[in-house]
Amino acid sequence: MTYEVAVRAEAALGEGPTWDADAGRLIWVDILGSRVHTYDPGSGRRTVRTTEQHVGAAKPRAGGGLVLNLRDGVGLLDPDGTFRPLHHDPVPGRRANDAAVAPDGSLWAGTMRYDEAPGGGTLFRLTGDGTATTVLDDVAVSNGTGWSPDGRLMYHIDSPTRRIDVFDHDAGTGEVAGRRPFAVVEEGAGFPDGLTVDAEGGVWVALWGGSAVRRYAPDGTLDRVIGLPVPLVTACAFGGAGLADLYITTARTGLAAPHPLAGSVLVVPGAGTGLRQPAFRG
Template sequence: MRAAGTAFEVAVHEEAVLGEGPAWDPATDRLLWIDVLNSRVHTYDPATGRRTLRRTDQHVGAVRPRAGGGLVLNLRDGVGLLDPDDTFRWLHREPVPGRRANDAAVAPDGSLWAGTMRYDEAAGGGTLSRVTGDGTAEVLLDDVTVSNGTGWSPDGRLMYYVDTPTRRIDVFDVRDVRDVHDDARGAGAAGGGRITGRRPLAVIEDGAGFPDGLCVDADGCVWVALWDGAAVRRYTPSGELDRVITLPVPRVTACAFGGPDLTDLYITTARVGLRAPHPLAGSLLVVPGAGRGVAQPAFAG
């Protein structure tokens, strides 16, 4: 194991309550990220330093670019679309009292895999659902506590997933539906296939924090942010810990590769629940040249 690019920089100094969900938008060359509990969607252009801020009408768990322009939002009451002209409309609305949206990711087929959790973090109160561009929604996992990081291997054959209290990064096989008619481990459709064979890739040891958001690099390695762990870790496809980025902020929430060459690792942080937050808690951080990212698909809706 070795340290990797530990010379982080502050991309955006911000006091986000719960900064989350960084995502690079190649169509605009800017980074998208959110403040969940302040209901804010941020953008950041690293070339110019220009920032924008948009407030949503309810808590927002994730934001991702759309193939036709605009944004898709994982919101408290469901999934909504923001058009390029700033017009909002619901794509799939399913309000559940006491529940809110959390992390989400776009699968290789362009569908949104949207997570939820209860505000009180009650065990089993969350879900992971697949939402297509026409608004069709299917629950894939229905016994989730805090649905968090979701990502796919570069070849699309593996899916990685975090339910934070388990302390695990889990991995699923993504298989053609014709191969799994009799597979009792099947856990829902994934475009033309299913996710099956859930198993741990890695377990975060006691005292090292809890796994939160994640991303996958061009080598197939999984980078995971550690809530209350003040770090981002990289695990190889075999589950070996081989890199650690140590940060001064305890509540590290998510990470994503960005920049024109997808070599800079952007990291979101939070200050919620901290009695004496570090001055950078809630800021957007970046580690230049941390690795090689993979271009992420836009939402097909």
């Protein structure tokens, strides 16, 4: 599989690609640049909105607009551009990171300390009325989160552990249990960062410092590696016609001599078949 350049950019910390199926566009963020980007591959149209805080993720809402995982909490961006806070929880030295929308429409939002201290981050579940429930309270760098096609399994990455963990997920209550390792990224191959799950239950994982995206089969065995020219590969998501194209975000922060494509969005056409992602019900 070979990559193409979808969006040439110099994002400090490109993250969180999400396909907005209703709008036919890709949404992604530059966390440290405090920017939310959109890209329409059909027309080539791009938009950029600057946020007042570092933004860890932006996801579509069921009624239009976006939900934003921000440094001091979660906010709603209405279709007309109006911003409204939904959940306010500022903690000095902590910021938002990756997030995902569960099959029931709740937002599972991750946090981390700027210094990446162990135990300084969380993963919490937020419903449309702003009710927050802590799912994990002892995380260093909360990253990729996703669900199996039937919604019975939830995957989560705490990057410094090098593990992709899997939980049993109760779709009715939103509760998780039975945490166990699904796969482990070996020393020297980078750290697992963002993830997405395909229609066959395969788990695709971006490797920070590993210059690659990996696909793990539903049983956790490694069955595919896509090599990339940039070291800091942050996250991936399926989009485009038939959800067949794999979009990949990258970063350039901290690199003394970044590759010309570092911070760009790459795409691997026809990489597989993704799952339609639910919108936030709020």
